[in-house]
Amino acid sequence: MTVQTFGSLITQKREEQDHTLRGFARMLGISAVYLSNLEKDRRRDPSDEIVEKIAALLFLSKDEKTEMLDLLAKAKKKPAVANDLPEYINERDVVRVALRTAKDADATDEEWQEFIERLNKRIIRDNPPGSNGG
Numbered sequence: 001m002t003v004q005t006f007g008s009l010i011t012q013k014r015e016e017q018d019h020t021l022r023g024f025a026r027m028l029g030i031s032a033v034y035l036s037n038l039e040k041d042r043r044r045d046p047s048d049e050i051v052e053k054i055a056a057l058l059f060l061s062k063d064e065k066t067e068m069l070d071l072l073a074k075a076k077k078k079p080a081v082a083n084d085l086p087e088y089i090n091e092r093d094v095v096r097v098a099l100r101t102a103k104d105a106d107a108t109d110e111e112w113q114e115f116i117e118r119l120n121k122r123i124i125r126d127n128p129p130g131s132n133g134g
Contacts, residue, residue: 004067004071005041005071005075006038006041006044006068006071006072006074006075007038007039007040007041007075008039008041009064009067009068009071010038010039010054010058010068011039013058013060013064014039014058017058017059021035021036021039024057027053027057028050028053028054028057029053030050041075044072044075044076044077046072048083051068051069051072051083054068055068065084066082066084069082069083069084070082
């Protein structure tokens with residue numbers, strides 16, 4: 001099984017929508033060579049604007065966009081966090097404390113999953129189906 005990368009995800013989604021490499025590059029306002037380099041994971045430095053355009057033009061779901069951002073962060077030469085998270089982390093002291101505490105405690109996947117499930121239940125409770133909040 002092939003490991004999914006930032007580039008392979010873009011290629012897969014672009015091809016699913018029958019966009020040619022050149023046509024999609026034109027839509028993004030970048031060269032076909034640059035897009036090819038992104039898709040082949042030879043370039044790992046697209047601007048936030050290009051990343052947002054890719055997500056919008058490929059009609060990525062919230063989960064697909066999150067996956068794309070995470071794959072891009074993993075591809076960086078320096079350790080990085082997906083570009084939708086730094087502002088949230090930096091603006092909230094408690095988030096940084098929580099992450100460091102989890103790191104020091106070596107929080108398990110199960111512990112994180114319980115935390116995520118608790119928050120997801122709150123999201124559902126606060127945004128019931130049919131409401132305009134979700």
